[in-house]
Amino acid sequence: MTSEDATLAPCVPEDGDPVQGDHLVWLGFASDLTETVMAQAGIEPGQVYRSWYAGFGAVLSGEQVAAVRRIPGVNLVERDTEGRPAPHARTSGDRVEGSYIVSVAEGADPAAVATRLGVAPTGVFHALSSFAAEMTDAQLDRVRRDPEVTDIGDDAWIYVDD
Known part of the structure; x- marks a missing residue:
């Protein structure tokens, strides 16, 4: 593991390279980081399909998933699936x-x-x-x-x- 890997937010499931698709991005409780994360990772508002006080759900490219994981304050990035219970x-x-x-x-x-x-x-x-x-x-x-x-x-x- 490199020092850069140690600063990455976990990604679930952890099965290789980040993939494109629906992802939930978990931020700190009552975080105001949503706009910062979106700007730094190049996420457009039209990509976001769900938001709550501790994060958001968005359709992300593999590159955006990788970028989001590097941003301080992001606690977890996980794939969202159809039928998945609400966060x-x-x-x-x-x-x-x-x-x-x-x-x-x-x-x-x-x-x-x-x-x-x-x-x-x-x-x-x-x-x-x-x-x-x-x-x-x-x-x-x-x-x-x-x-x-x-x-x-x-x-x-x-x-x-x-």
Whole structure:
């Protein structure tokens, strides 16, 4: 392994040269690196098909995958596959056990998606195309596999100092 290899973000699956296709790019929690990564790797907005607060999904060339992996702040690059569950970004903070924030596709009604999935939302955020809900592990798995769900994040307590 070279010193350059040691600074590369992992790529899953790790099976040789980067390939063209759909990839999920994972950044740090609540990262604001998306625009920087896109600019440095030459990714056009039209290539992005999914975004969430900890990364984005885009159709990338092999060269772009290699470039993204070299950018500091990129934690992981993985191939996205049809039928793959929506990304679930875990928080390292003070999470609310069993409570999640679910983002839905642009144009989808978050309340209608929750109802269709049999989930009772504790909050609906139309401006953010998302809803909050308490879910069992089985419900979480079903929600992640719905094609209108783009990503899920752990709900967490946020504290403000005086």
